[in-house]
Amino acid sequence: MSGRLSVIGLGPGDQRYLTQEAVNALHIADVLYGYGPYLDRVPARDGQSRHPSDNREEGERARSALRHAMEGAHVAMVSGGDPGVFAMAASVCEEIEAGPPAWRNLDVSIVPGITAMLAAAARAGAPLGHDFCALSLSDNLKPWETIERRLDAAADAGFVIALYNPVSKARPWQLSHAFALFSRHLPGTVPVIFSRAVGRPDESLTVTTLATAGEVAADMATLIIVGSRETRVIARQGKSPLVYTPRAMSKVPA
Numbered sequence: 511m512s513g514r515l516s517v518i519g520l521g522p523g524d525q526r527y528l529t530q531e532a533v534n535a536l537h538i539a540d541v542l543y544g545y546g547p548y549l550d551r552v553p554a555r556d557g558q559s560r561h562p563s564d565n566r567e568e569g570e571r572a573r574s575a576l577r578h579a580m581e582g583a584h585v586a587m588v589s590g591g592d593p594g595v596f597a598m599a600a601s602v603c604e605e606i607e608a609g610p611p612a613w614r615n616l617d618v619s620i621v622p623g624i625t626a627m628l629a630a631a632a633r634a635g636a637p638l639g640h641d642f643c644a645l646s647l648s649d650n651l652k653p654w655e656t657i658e659r660r661l662d663a664a665a666d667a668g669f670v671i672a673l674y675n676p677v678s679k680a681r682p683w684q685l686s687h688a689f690a691l692f693s694r695h696l697p698g699t700v701p702v703i704f705s706r707a708v709g710r711p712d713e714s715l716t717v718t719t720l721a722t723a724g725e726v727a728a729d730m731a732t733l734i735i736v737g738s739r740e741t742r743v744i745a746r747q748g749k750s751p752l753v754y755t756p757r758a759m760s761k762v763p764a
């Protein structure tokens with residue numbers, strides 16, 4: 511029997527965010543791998559085994575799943591949001607490239623999911639209506655100097671910027687440093703969106719400005735969108751504001 515490995519995006523929150531393709535792929539798998547809290551989101555099915563692992567064990571998790579698939583199982587690896595955005599799909603590819611040549615013959619499919627950035631943007635309005643980029647603030651896998659250079663270049667180039675992994679216990683100061691870097695290029699009035707736990711029961715949304723962004727609490731369940739000079743806030747009575755970036759830009763910014 512030939513095995514296969516599907517890397518499946520669960521979206522940012524509960525079942526509502528699963529695509530039909532993800533539902534089907536989860537249903538037909540014999541074995542599920544993933545970070546424990548993500549696996550807990552998948553309803554149990556008789557005959558399907560589960561292999562939860564810790565957050566920081568991506569490489570070992572990917573290798574175990576690949577070995578299992580090589581034995582003939584249909585393995586599903588679950589990932590929060592989209593599996594290709596700072597997540598397990600790249601980890602699986604890294605292990606295939608470094609692993610035994612036979613792993614390259616395995617049937618591998620990546621099933622996309624709604625990434626946190628898109629769910630957060632939808633909650634706020636349309637902040638990604640013009641050019642944008644996404645950066646991870648985590649320096650676990652790349653040097654902080656590289657992150658600083660990219661933050662600086664992105665703000666200078668006028669992108670709306672989505673920040674993943676903004677803060678952790680081990681990285682308490684990087685976010686305020688990022689806001690300080692942005693302030694060199696952008697006015698304090700630029701809108702900043704903090705979207706926490708989007709799609710989950712405890713979700714929250716805070717819209718503030720770059721000048722006061724440092725006062726808003728963020729953690730590893732927060733996705734931050736920093737607007738550009740063009741990003742606007744439409745105030746509405748009795749309703750949350752609409753934050754959007756117009757699609758057109760008529761002149762080259764100074």
Ligand SMILES: C[S@@+](CC[C@H](N)C(=O)[O-])C[C@H]1O[C@@H](n2cnc3c(N)ncnc32)[C@H](O)[C@@H]1O
Pocket residue numbers: 522523589590591592593594595596597624625626627630673674675676705706707708709710729730731732733734
């Ligand atoms: C390792 S990255 C994984 C991203 C994921 N693959 C995705 O596509 O959303 C984890 C970061 O994604 C963001 N994130 C993931 N789920 C989120 C959610 N439900 N609400 C807000 N941010 C979320 C946070 O910035 C978090 O620190």
